[in-house]
Amino acid sequence: MNDQLVLLAFKKACEIREAETLIAENYNKGYIRCPVHLSIGQELVPSILFSFHDVNDFAISTHRSHAHYLGKGGSLQRFFDELHGLPSGCSGGKGGSMHLIDESVGFMGSTAIVGNSIPVGVGLAEAQKLSKSKNLTYIFLGDGATEEGVFYESINYAYVRKLPCLFIVENNEYSVYTPLKPRQSCLKLENKAKAFNAHYSQNLLHEYKSLFNAWSDAIKYVKSNAGPALIEVFTNRKLAHCGPEIDDNLGYRPQKFLSKWEKYNILDIYYKSLLEAGYSKKYLEDLISEIRQNCTNIYFKSEKKHIILRGLNES
Numbered sequence: 001m002n003d004q005l006v007l008l009a010f011k012k013a014c015e016i017r018e019a020e021t022l023i024a025e026n027y028n029k030g031y032i033r034c035p036v037h038l039s040i041g042q043e044l045v046p047s048i049l050f051s052f053h054d055v056n057d058f059a060i061s062t063h064r065s066h067a068h069y070l071g072k073g074g075s076l077q078r079f080f081d082e083l084h085g086l087p088s089g090c091s092g093g094k095g096g097s098m099h100l101i102d103e104s105v106g107f108m109g110s111t112a113i114v115g116n117s118i119p120v121g122v123g124l125a126e127a128q129k130l131s132k133s134k135n136l137t138y139i140f141l142g143d144g145a146t147e148e149g150v151f152y153e154s155i156n157y158a159y160v161r162k163l164p165c166l167f168i169v170e171n172n173e174y175s176v177y178t179p180l181k182p183r184q185s186c187l188k189l190e191n192k193a194k195a196f197n198a199h200y201s202q203n204l205l206h207e208y209k210s211l212f213n214a215w216s217d218a219i220k221y222v223k224s225n226a227g228p229a230l231i232e233v234f235t236n237r238k239l240a241h242c243g244p245e246i247d248d249n250l251g252y253r254p255q256k257f258l259s260k261w262e263k264y265n266i267l268d269i270y271y272k273s274l275l276e277a278g279y280s281k282k283y284l285e286d287l288i289s290e291i292r293q294n295c296t297n298i299y300f301k302s303e304k305k306h307i308i309l310r311g312l313n314e315s
Contacts, residue, residue, distance in 0.1 A: 010270035013043035018295040024244035034096030039067035041238035046071025058137040060121035065110035080302035115148030125165035136164040144175035158228040167230040199229035236261035
């Protein structure tokens with residue numbers, strides 16, 4: 001992963017962080033009328049996705065889909081418009097936060113039901129194989145979805161049919177308030193994936209270069225007609241499971257856990273790496289300011305359109 005790709009990933013991660021922060025800061029105005037599951041803290045995966053951007057690849061996602069949509073090359077304007085219920089949104093203003101779709105960039109949909117999009121992704125991969133496409137389908141899911149029966153049915157079918165699908169599991173170690181162990185005991189996802197002969201790799205502490213290499217290897221694997229691959233990425237959501245609030249006061253995540261992930265903020269990791277690569281602090285700070293201003297301008301343009309459309313009073 002060369003310095004230019006690291007810079008590209010950093011820019012996308014910053015864009016996602018700024019976009020999600022704007023949603024969190026403005027959500028309580030009531031202009032966004034749908035529940036939101038924000039990806040602040042989980043920008044690593046979508047930033048690496050963007051590094052491998054191919055509009056002809058498909059992607060399917062979950063209730064926490066904002067970052068995947070933007071990482072797949074989705075329009076920031078159409079994204080904000082969708083959240084504000086506008087006809088110019090990527091789903092025509094009818095889907096909201098959890099039902100994003102934009103076929104123009106290969107983002108084929110996200111759904112609110114845990115595990116519901118997994119078999120859809122496998123179906124898309126089968127369609128690609130039947131049409132002799134040279135592309136693949138990304139299936140994004142969380143650790144909770146690996147407890148659904150459809151996950152095992154899907155990964156088994158993908159292996160039997162040797163389908164070009166790449167399962168990306170973002171493991172933030174909590175299903176709402178419940179940690180991994182009471183849900184999955186000592187059964188590791190690695191063992192489950194390998195039981196179905198899926199190519200498996202793991203990323204523990206936001207090692208972005210390692211993830212980039214694993215991603216590249218997985219793409220080559222699934223395109224070789226060998227069957228599915230699965231990458232498990234441990235990560236951390238900074239806010240509540242649903243909504244714009246910080247809920248660390250509830251105590252369900254130990255302070256030791258929170259402190260560990262504070263050290264592995266992916267934006268800080270990218271920033272430090274770029275400084276070491278020779279980019280100046282001024283250049284990076286100016287870049288962050290430019291991204292922040294662009295996101296802010298687009299967000300409030302969308303909000304204003306919502307206010308005008310609904311005939312609301314700005315005060």
